[in-house]
Amino acid sequence: MTKTKTLRVPAQLRKHVTRTVKPKTQGERELVAACEAGARELERQGRNNMNSIDLELTNEALGVVLKLARGWLDSDNGNNVMAAKSMLKFELEYEPDDPREIRHLVKLPKSLAGEIKAPYTLEFKKDKTIPADVKADMKGMSWTSTGASGRVRNEALGWFLEKARYWTRIHPTPSVQRAAKKFVTTYAEPYEQTERLINGYLGTGEDEGQAPEPEKADPTFETFKELIHGRGPELEEEEPAAIEPERKRLVVIACGGKKSDRPGKIPADERYTGNYFRACLMAAEVMDGPTMILSAKYGLLPLTEEIENYDVKWGGKGSIRLGAVREQVEALGLEDAKVTVLGGERYVTAARQLWPDAEAPLKGGIGQQLKQLAEMYEGEALDDDEPETLARQWQKLRMSELVSWGDERRFFYFGGLAKQDVNENGPLVGVKWSESNGGMNYLKDPETGTVVDSVHSMSNVWAVRAEAPEGFVEYEDRGKPADELYWPEEYSRGEFRNIPNLPSRGRSHEPVIWYGGKAGVNILKPKGWQKVRVTYIGEGKYDLSDFKTRESVKTCTLPNQVFWARVNEDQDQEPAAVEETAPPKGGYEVPANFLELAEEGNTDAAKRYWKRRCEEYRRTGK
Known part of the structure; x- marks a missing residue:
């Protein structure tokens, strides 16, 4: 009996065959017969003849219809082109004589x-x-x-x-x-x-x-490379190498929460459509070793394996057991593979239970990871388009890990205390160390500033790190005049020495810049902006003083990491002159070294700075 395959043939191709093909070869006769049988089946079901239907095709008939489909790729009819591409996805099912x-x-x-x-x-x-x-x-x-x-x-x-x-x-x-x-x-x-x-x-x-070798049965897990890529003939077994082979490399990427809603089965790398998955896939393509997907429902997936749509979260109801994934790993012979994992904390934790030495180069929240992935594939960072699914990859963290030891407010999704079940819909909150009291941290709603909960620094919580909401303004700054809340469109982050036109011992000018605070490994964004004058005060130090009041804001050295921005010409105007008032009589005694620096400073700007400091000390004693 002739072997057949059940394949869905688009209606346009099926109707074209029955109308125009004059069968001469065995394959053409079998194709016409299958298309006519499909039309009769549609009629029996009471369905429109324009519907696609599954046909029983022999190998020869499949070859004929594929040849027709390829000819349609240059058609001016968009429906014909779509029908051709839909048919050509079965090209790997065809077994040609040539x-x-x-x-x-x-x-x-x-x-x-x-x-x-x-x-x-x-x-x-x-x-x-x-x-x-x-x-x-x-x-x-x-x-x-x-x-x-x-x-x-x-x-x-x-x-x-x-x-x-x-x-x-x-x-x-x-x-x-x-x-x-x-x-x-x-x-x-x-x-x-x-x-x-x-x-x-x-x-x-x-x-x-030599005659070609007889075709072998389709493998399942026999060969590592064929299963992963789902392409080509079965790999030939090689003689064992005299030297122990190098460990196989494998890149494992997390599945995505955002999926295509196309019905039926489609390749896994087409099913997941979110930007995070796409970024992981682009990064994996420039890494050594083949790539597989770690799916919450199916476990390890080759990129081309066809899967149906699903809605399952890792570790949730319906999720695959880790033991079943371990069996897949053993069947593939990947127990000793050198693995790199691209994904969130849950997937990294799962992967390291399978491969304890698995590398996980991605750190931080989703926004940070997208930037890190862009650096890997050397392209533009994609936006997070899955805020309600992908970003909520909950971790158990100690509260002290979520608090910045300084004035910067940190943001994260709060899923409750770790001793309880995670609240998947936990709110976005902000926390600031300077607001802590006796080890208690007040978690505030970013929009209203109301306290959502209070958690001790030593308590464990469910959390997902996040970035500050767009346009967030500290509660104490709300209601201030707009010029006090200025935020430059472009700013720089780096060493203080990178600011152009800095004064020095031989250059006594006072450039004006926007100062956004210190930068660092854990300080990724400016906390606010202040227009300041930069004055060289000797010994490699620079004083940043308020543009209007001339009060000292910060003292910097060249290696300090800071946020800064240029001041537009229309912003770089001297403030209106303020009538100076004499310091009150009976003020504090100014230290001798202050007076000496005011008289013998390295530059005129340094002298002016120390004169201001002397007056300030005389008034305040500070």
């Missing part, structure tokens, strides 16, 4: 796809260096902002490999070199195996006169 027609599922990361002329560009149409068959396969691929993917013949795969090998040697961008190296490692062996089959089929090369 090995030159064997297809490989290829994925080009963004960094590599950007180096190739895309089929929709005018340059691609004019380029005569690309072989015609390669162009035809490239037209059938999907080209998006995150890369390109599709099923190509061995000739096209060889063309891509030639480009990638060239880029590994000479490309100036490290991320492109890494992605090219990974592409070669992934696809070189499937290409060479198919090339041997082609040589044997054509009677050329070292395989002349």
Whole structure:
């Protein structure tokens, strides 16, 4: 009995076959018969003939309909193009007699796809260096902002490999070199195996006169690389190496909360649509080793494995057991793999129970991680488009870890005390160490300033770190005049020495800047802005004084990390003169070294500074 496959054929193709195909070959006859049977089944069900339906297709019939679909890719009819692409996803199901027609599922990361002329560009149409068959396969691929993917013949795969090998040697961008190296490692062996089959089929090369090996049953977990990538013929077993092989590398990325609502099964890397998942995938593409997804429902997934839509959170109801994932790892032979995990705390914790030495390079909240991922794939950071799902990856943290030991307010989602079940809908709160009292920390609503809860510094809580809400203003600053709450559109962060036009011993001017406070590893944003004058006061020190009152705000040295911004010309105006009043009689005695510096300062600006300090000390004693 002839073996058939049940595949969904778009209505446009099915109707085209029954109307126009005049069967001459066995495959054409079988295809027409299957399409006519589908039309009768639709009629029996009382459904419209424009509906798609599953057809029982022989291998020869599948080859015919795929050839028709490829011809439709250049159609001016958008519906025909969509129908063709829907049909061509079954290209890997076809088993051609001619090995030159064997297809490989290829994925080009963004960094590599950007180096190739895309089929929709005018340059691609004019380029005569690309072989015609390669162009035809490239037209059938999907080209998006995150890369390109599709099923190509061995000739096209060889063309891509030639480009990638060239880029590994000479490309100036490290991320492109890494992605090219990974592409070669992934696809070189499937290409060479198919090339041997082609040589044997054509009677050329070292395989002349040899018949292709009989086809083997589809593997499940037998081979590491084939399962992960879901492409190419089964890998041949190699003789054991004389030297112990290097540990396999594997990149594991967390599944996403945001998913495509397309019905039925689609490839896993198309099911997850959130920006965080996309960023992890782009970063994984430039790392060594193949990539798999750690799914809350399915466990370890190859990128191309087709899955249905679901709504399950890691560790929640319906989530896969960790023991089942461990069985997948053992079946794949990945117990000793060198693993890098890209994902939130829950996924890192789970991965480290499977691979204790797994690397987890991402730190901080989702916004910070998106920036770190952008640095890995050397592109623009994506926005967090899953605030209610992905960002809520709860961690058990001690309250003292969430408080900044200073004046900066920290923000996090508060899921309650860790000894209780986590409140998945916990509110966003802010906490400030200077508001603490006896070890108690008051968690405040960022919008209203009301106290949501109070937690001791030694207590453990459920938390997800977060950034300050956009436009947040400290409660005590609310209601102040707008000029006191100025926030520059662009500002810099770095060493104080990077501020241009600083005064020095030989340059006694006083430049004016916006000062946003000190910066540091844990201080990622300015806490507010103040317009200040910068005065050199000797010994490598600079005084920052208020632009209007001239009261000292901060003393800095060149290595200090600060936030600063330029002052626009219309802002850099001297304040209106204020009539000076004589200090009260009977003031404090000014220290002798203050008076000496006021008389013998290194620069005129330093002398003016110390004169102000003398007057201030005479009045206040400080």
